Amino acid sequence: MKRLLIAVAVMILGAPWALLAWQRNLSDATPASTAPVNLQRGAYLAAVGNCAGCHTARGGERLAGGRAIPTPFGTVFSANLTPDATGLAGWSADDFWRALHLGTSRDGRLLVPAHPITNTTLVTREDTDALHAWLQAQPPVAAPRREHELRGVYGSQLAIAAWRALYFKPGVYQPDPAQDTAWNRGAYLSQGLAHCSACHARRDALGGDRGAADFRGGLLAGLGWWAPSLHDPAEAGVQRWPAETLQRWLRDGHADSHTAQGPMAEVVLGSTAALDDADLAAMTTYLRALPEQTADRPEGALPSSRRRELGAGLYREHCAACHGANGEGRRDEAGALAYPALAGSRLVTQASAANLIRLIERGGFAPATPGHPQPYGMPPFAGVLGAEDLAALASHLRQAFGHRAGEIDTVEVLRQRAATASH
Structure with a gap:
């Protein structure tokens, strides 16, 4: 029995190394480019x-x-x-x-x-x-x-x-014969070098996901931002966006009422803004073709009357001058939307309130790109709003302007703060 247990232990401990040795042999067989x-x-x-x-x-x-x-x-x-x-x-x-x-x-x-x-x-x-x-x-x-x-x-x-x-299973991208050249190029970029799933995958307790095409969305551990699902139009799915809008957003970080914020602003500035026209169109083709997977979202609980009144007052005091009394946003002298509309905003209403809390506390800053060189920013309110005030304001935003998202309580705000206190 003792020998059997030892043999099983050796097999379990040795299996990963045997797999790695096999993978290395496959890699060594790949010749350098000519x-x-x-x-x-x-x-x-x-x-x-x-x-x-x-x-x-x-x-x-x-x-x-x-x-x-x-x-x-x-x-x-x-x-x-x-x-x-x-x-x-x-x-x-x-x-x-x-x-x-x-x-x-x-x-x-x-x-x-x-x-x-x-x-x-x-x-x-x-x-x-x-x-x-x-x-x-x-x-x-x-x-x-x-x-x-x-x-x-x-x-x-x-x-x-x-x-x-x-x-992990090594392997160079293999084009899908059922798709055209543009889709395959977009898939190669999105799944490979641009590594979209590094943020947008849904990870388990060991940090594993379903592979390079896993875009189900999840929390960015240690950063406090939620990487929304690229499949869900209520989160970050772009299946219903016009192709031209998505191309401008990937290139400039700003298009119509859509503005890249947080880690995605860094991605636009450091990655997608560099895409040439052909690759920009290819990535757009691929992302718009992702299958839609819309999660059921029951209407959230209404905040108490006290929290509603507090949140509405805070919005009038701190937000309405830029975002409009009815969340419609504000345009600049050239007619472009300078401050984004909050009415109908996916960031405001998505299931996780992590990004909304993060933006209110730390401010919102779009990337400065050649196509949008002087974006307007939002100041941070962490030193102005306490946890109770922030919960009330976030709850107001998620219930105002026709929204039906769940309220945010003080405990949730404190939980989000604790999760990101060191980053």
């Missing part, structure tokens, strides 16, 4: 993938890593991507391919799952080689790797290997 090195192409891919977004610490040198990335299991620190000895100096195209395709470092160390391996594995060898060549041409910056601060066994190589055995 296409000429194109640094301009590499620069474009780095922009679309928003490499600098995670690999630049706040106030630090571009691409030198060190940015803290909160996860449910502790904090991860991004790596240095510059060609310094503390970064990618000496890395071959094969080394870099294995990092993106398999999530293994040059020394064989497994990269933590915060690296979007389920997305980057889809990137073609040709694109990976172009990206590698561009990174190697950047100025080197000395920035030693900072050790991750993960709790317990979560940062161990065995735990990472086990996670991959459960959730």
